Amino acid sequence: MSLRFQRLLLILLTLVIILSAVLLILYNTRENVSYFYTPSEINKPDIVKNETIRIGGFVENNSFNKISSSSFKFKITDEKASILVIFNGILPDLFREGQGAVIEGAFVDNDIFNATNVFAKHDENYMPASIKEDLKDTGYWNKKYK
Amino acid sequence: MKFLVNPSKFNKFADNVFLPVLILSIILFSIGLIFSFYLSPDDYQQGSTVRIMYVHVPSAWLALLTYAIMTVYSIVGLAFRIPFGFIINTAVAPIGAVFTLICIVSGSLWGKPMWGTWWVWDARLTSVAILFIIYLVIIFMNLSFENRIVREKVVAIFVLVGSINLPIVKFSVDWWNTLHQPATISKLSKPSIDPSMMIPLIVMTFAFIMVGLAIAILRIKSEIISRKSNLN
Numbered sequence: 001m002s003l004r005f006q007r008l009l010l011i012l013l014t015l016v017i018i019l020s021a022v023l024l025i026l027y028n029t030r031e032n033v034s035y036f037y038t039p040s041e042i043n044k045p046d047i048v049k050n051e052t053i054r055i056g057g058f059v060e061n062n063s064f065n066k067i068s069s070s071s072f073k074f075k076i077t078d079e080k081a082s083i084l085v086i087f088n089g090i091l092p093d094l095f096r097e098g099q100g101a102v103i104e105g106a107f108v109d110n111d112i113f114n115a116t117n118v119f120a121k122h123d124e125n126y127m128p129a130s131i132k133e134d135l136k137d138t139g140y141w142n143k144k145y146k
Numbered sequence: 147m148k149f150l151v152n153p154s155k156f157n158k159f160a161d162n163v164f165l166p167v168l169i170l171s172i173i174l175f176s177i178g179l180i181f182s183f184y185l186s187p188d189d190y191q192q193g194s195t196v197r198i199m200y201v202h203v204p205s206a207w208l209a210l211l212t213y214a215i216m217t218v219y220s221i222v223g224l225a226f227r228i229p230f231g232f233i234i235n236t237a238v239a240p241i242g243a244v245f246t247l248i249c250i251v252s253g254s255l256w257g258k259p260m261w262g263t264w265w266v267w268d269a270r271l272t273s274v275a276i277l278f279i280i281y282l283v284i285i286f287m288n289l290s291f292e293n294r295i296v297r298e299k300v301v302a303i304f305v306l307v308g309s310i311n312l313p314i315v316k317f318s319v320d321w322w323n324t325l326h327q328p329a330t331i332s333k334l335s336k337p338s339i340d341p342s343m344m345i346p347l348i349v350m351t352f353a354f355i356m357v358g359l360a361i362a363i364l365r366i367k368s369e370i371i372s373r374k375s376n377l378n
């Protein structure tokens with residue numbers, strides 16, 4: 001084996017080793033790397049009150065209630081569990097029922113999550129607005145596009 | 147294919163393709179921008195803000211592509227002792243840094259109206275911020291050594307170590323919960339984007355590639371000249 005291929009092998013081997021080291025670190029810290037918890041990941045007995053965390057999921061259908069002009073109540077769900085959220089402030093434009101959202105805040109007691117920030121999450125689907133109308137007219141509108 | 151590693155062959159190749167590349171980039175940008183602003187439809191959810199995608203996504207792809215090219219040339223430069231690999235590192239790092247910056251700025255402008263925030267520290271955004279910092283470090287390292295031979299080796303090794311970040315940027319949206327949405331276009335599945343929005347995206351991507359290529363040709367040529375005259 002010529003010297004240059006020994007060097008090439010050495011470089012590639014080093015890269016693989018560093019990459020696996022970094023990936024191992026990231027894999028074992030994935031709870032901290034993840035930006036939010038889903039409602040079913042939250043274990044009710046382990047809730048620490050007034051500790052800031054983020055939860056993410058979909059805004060549950062028919063759960064959105066306006067308490068006053070700037071105060072809202074809704075549920076965040078991942079279809080396995082759901083959490084009641086109250087929020088004082090301005091909601092992002094994309095926020096609506098059935099839409100993904102990430103909520104920053106803290107549990108005030110075991111069932112109520114007090115939000116300080118609400119971010120809307122959008123999915124990877126892009127579609128012209130006109131097609132949505134067509135699909136709705138023909139009844140082919142898929143609920144999961146929401 | 148010798149022009150990919152041989153400076154004088156590259157110079158000849160560059161002189162032949164520079165003008166066509168420049169003209170092509172102007173044409174593609176004109177078509178791409180007309181498509182992005184006028185001929186592409188509003189998104190069913192995001193309305194007009196979806197047009198930011200036609201700048202944001204190509205610049206993100208090019209930021210990653212530029213780094214991938216630097217990685218390959220660093221391996222070639224170190225393993226086969228081909229100096230042209232190091233010339234590429236010096237020449238294209240600032241181009242990648244600018245693409246990353248465009249990606250971050252346009253992403254912030256998109257995030258504010260859609261997500262409700264300019265910036266969050268989720269895995270995707272953080273790893274792209276790290277990519278930008280890595281580019282900056284490479285640029286500063288290129289400016290900071292007395293001895294050129296030492297410098298290009300150190301820079302190439304740093305580029306290789308930094309390349310670990312590339313798969314992390316790419317797969318961050320799949321591996322962790324992030325505010326950023328997962329990839330729309332991947333090889334494994336049918337893209338979840340309408341053709342009327344795919345066309346401007348593809349055209350803009352090629353426009354970005356051509357502009358990047360044109361700037362890269364100029365920078366590589368000037369780097370070759372400055373090495374010949376021993377300026378650094």
